[in-house]
Amino acid sequence: MTFTPSDNPLMRDLSRRRLLRAVGFGAAGAAGAGLLTSCAGGDRASSGATRFTGVFDYDLDSQTRNVHVEDGALLLNSVYKDLFLCTGGIYNWRTHEWDYLLLEGTEWDGDNLIVTLRSGLRWSDGTDLTSDDMIQSYAMRVLEAPVWGVGFPQVQELEQLDAVSVRLGFDDPFPNIERSIIKHRIVSKTTYADFGERAVQMVADGVRQGDDEHTEFNAEFIEFNPDEIICSGPYRFDPEQMSDARITLVRNEEGYQGTEVLFDEVVIHKGDNRQSALLVQQGEVDYSTLAPSAADQQAFQGVEGFTWIEHAGYDGCGLMFNYAAKPELQDVRVRKALAHILDSDTVGQVARGEGYTRVEHYAGLVDLQAEEIFTADELAGFERYDQDLDRAAELLEEAGWTKRDGVWHTSEGEPASYEIIGVAGWGDFELTSTQVEEAWNDFGITTTARNVPQDNPWGIWGAGDFEVAVRHWGNPEIPDYWGAFQMNFLLENSGTEESPGQSFDLNVESPSQGEVDLAELVEVAKQAETEEEQTEALKTMAIVFNELLPRIPIWTYKYLAPAVEGVRVQSFDKEHPAANNEQYQDNHVILSLIQGDLAPVEE
Incomplete structure (x- = not known):
């Protein structure tokens, strides 16, 4: 692996220790490779x-x-x-086009999406794959789709047009709403006939997720476990x-x-x-x-x-704040200072080896996407948050913090302290949290890293049961740019008593954009009828993210898949x-x- 140490002598020493720990731990395991007996049958x-x-x-x-x-x-x-x-079909994330698989294609007719199968398809049990399979699969998914989802929750009507085509009726569709329909896996009517036929009728009757009829249906469905998978x-x-x-x-x-x-x-x-x-x-x-x-x-x-x-990679690892638990983090200068303390290259290399890339633009989008909607000149104006310990100290002092006996005190005069949660078993999260702990402690901010169980970190994040959390930013699930801002701003931020999450106020004051309602802008970017309107909303959110840094992106995933x-x-x-x-x-x-x-x- 390559490594560029910090110019700071203390950070050089810390970086070396971190890398030796990371490599040493894994190398011991690698020495045991010969203990695994071969279990493949050779070339053929x-x-x-x-x-x-x-x-x-x-x-x-x-x-x-x-x-x-x-x-x-x-x-x-x-x-x-x-x-x-x-x-x-399989979506091309670069060209934003489809490589259709089971489908011949899709076509919009007003508010109706016409989905057509390839002709002549057959299941592995020898039966024909037809629109019977398609409409039943779609109906079951309409019933199961969460109301906050995109695509199936907005389906109002289902109609079988012929042996290979189904019409899905929407109410006020928006661009790319059909993605989840195209990506859906059609399942065999032989296996799901009882559930599928019932689902088609229930959807026609207006039943949706959470209704009594659906609850009864779902109780049976989740217990259903057929003997085989028809392919x-x-x-x-x-x-x-x-x-x-x-x-x-x-x-x-x-x-x-x-x-x-x-x-x-x-x-x-x-x-x-x-x-x-x-x-x-x-x-x-x-x-x-x-x-x-x-x-x-x-x-x-x-x-x-x-x-x-x-x-x-279309997401990365960073820090999510709980603004209710630590009110001093509501000062943007504090957030920026905490970012400037970190050497993101070292954190990324220790956490992921070569499987990471550094963050260049801090736009809330991964750099690949930011460079698709902004010009190079526009991105040159974005603020960077590379390691700069002098700038971190300057920002904290501007925010009214003071350093006494090597310990930073908040503007309220209290010693600053944070608990950072990683996730047990998520190695890159664990290593990221311990490195942030080390860096902030060395800077004079008392920090403790703790790992929460991996069975439900989402529940902990949503409940706001944290002060600072190692958390994803960006979005690997939704190719549309607005998905990143849905993740950054809205997820784990419902603002309810039961699920306060980040407790981040989505009505913000931007130095360059003025008063901005981020929740509204996410919807504009999602449903805009013109590319110009969508791009304007996306650019505004990216600029606001860069200016206000509501969470700290540390590194971006680069997925390196080993192959032979x-x-x-x-x-x-x-x-x-x-x-x-x-x-x-x-x-x-x-x-x-x-x-x-x-x-x-x-x-």
Whole structure:
């Protein structure tokens, strides 16, 4: 890894200690790589079938085969899901266009969205995939969609037009409202006939989430666990090759692209982050999206055929404040000072190794997106919050803080102190929190880092049960730029007694923009009828974020997926047209496999 130390001698020493700790911890684990026995079958299966291999931490016993619920369903949280249960299409995050899969396309007719399947599709059980499957799947999703979502919650009507087309009627649709419909995974009417038919009727009767009829329906649905997953993609599950060690997907010639994909089998080994790294080091895995440690990243360099597949990051890690718990943070000068204390490069490298990028623009959007809506000259005017200890001290003094006996006191005369929460088991969050703790303590601000359980940090954040939290910024779920500001401003900020979250006042006074209602601007950016109106709202929010720094972006995710070429896979396309896609939603490697562009090694 590369490392540029701070010019400050104290920070140089701290940076060195942090890096040694991070690398030393992981290197000890890497030495145990040879202890893992090989569990793949070489370059090819015993039958001579070509094989693509991956890894994911699945659980055959606890995970349901009810794939319509997605969360908690077998492999539905992995990148391999599109191989056996396709969406309507994969979105290109750079060109903002669709690579359609199951769908032939979509078309707007006034407030009606017409969604059309490709003709001739079949399920892995041999039945036809038709608009019966589509309308039932859509109806179940309308019932389940949370009211704050985008797309299905706004569907007012569903109508089956013919064997391959369905009409979805909206009330006052806005740009890209159809994304969740195109991304939805259609499920088999054979499996879901009872629920699907009931859902279609309930939607027609006006039933929606939270109604009594839905509550009764949902109680049955969440308990539903079919015996098998009927597949629409180019691969299907082989029940004879499913174990606690690995799952084998075999070619599904009936499915979409089933005769076009170039690999006969896809093998998914069971493994967590550490086990995944060991499998990569042994050359047993062709491609993994599980997060390797900094030491693992170094160890990969010795693997024959190793290469990185880089996936763009659309979110990052930073600090979220609870303004009610610590009122002094309402002074923007204090927030800016706390940012200037941090060496973000060191924090990012210790937390993520090479899997991070520094923040340049502090616009609330990741730099990739900021550079798409602002000119270089406009971005040159944005304030930067690189490490500058003198500027941090100056800002605190301007805010009325004083430093006595090496300890900073707030404008109220009290010693400043903060507790920062990370998340247990989230290594990059844990390392970020401890580094912030160290830096702020060294600067004279008493800081304690604590990790909360990983089973529900979202509940803790939403309840405002924190002073400062290591938290995401930006948005990897919504490709539209407004999604970042929904995350930064609105999420965990409901302002209710039960869920106060950040307690950040969304009506702000901007030095350059004047009085701004950020909640209103998020809606304008989401629903604007013209690109000009949308861009104006986005630019205003980005400028306000840069000026007021309501949370501190520290580093941006750069997703480095380890891959091995020349064993089973010929090579990976580093210049793929969809290479800027978010890796978990619209993975371009999986798209390349589905489209028949990813090829096996020739004998």
